[in-house]
């Protein structure tokens with residue numbers, strides 16, 4: 001079978017008419033060539049090296065052993081005031097839940113999970129509230145207010161007593177009811193997977 005035969009003259013004629021009809025094709029191609037030859041500058045002239053203050057502002061994580069907790073402290077009665085003002089509207093006056101998740105409850109079978117039946121580390125409360133709550137204005141609470149809220153939530157869950165003061169020393173020592181619902185992940189990927 002023979003395909004359509006295209007003569008050299010036809011190809012040439014086509015090429016000429018394409019460049020006449022679409023002159024911008026050539027312009028684009030030469031524009032791209034120009035761009036490629038531009039050297040990328042070593043710096044772009046904005047920003048500055050991070051100083052330690054910048055890093056401190058962002059370095060807010062709190063570890064299970066309490067690393068990262070700031071100075072300060074608070075009890076459940078300190079926290080009750082802040083709770084009413086900044087948290088109750090979404091989580092309920094007693095932490096039972098509202099438009100947002102319940103934070104109080106010890107029954108391991110209850111859903112959704114709560115601080116009392118699911119959270120393995122008490123220090124996560126400080127980390128989470130400090131970085132994420134109140135939902136509409138995170139980052140606005142002082143360390144004392146946060147310690148107070150942590151104490152209030154733990155006392156409501158009957159994990160600590162009403163008058164226990166939460167600080168960088170006492171909070172990491174709180175043993176959460178759900179601590180043993182989690183196991184260290186030492187799986188190898190074989191028969192030992194739990």
Ligand code: HEC
Nearest residue numbers: 086087089090100101113114115128129133134135136149
């Ligand atoms: C405007 C509503 C709103 C307010 C006010 C608010 N929260 Fe929340 N909160 C939420 C929502 C929504 C979530 C669920 C976040 C998600 O998973 O997306 C949440 C999650 C949480 C959790 C984690 C719950 C879990 O088990 O995962 C904690 C703890 C918490 N909030 C504490 C607080 C505290 C303390 C305050 C007051 C300082 C507060 N919240 C104020 C809406 C709110």
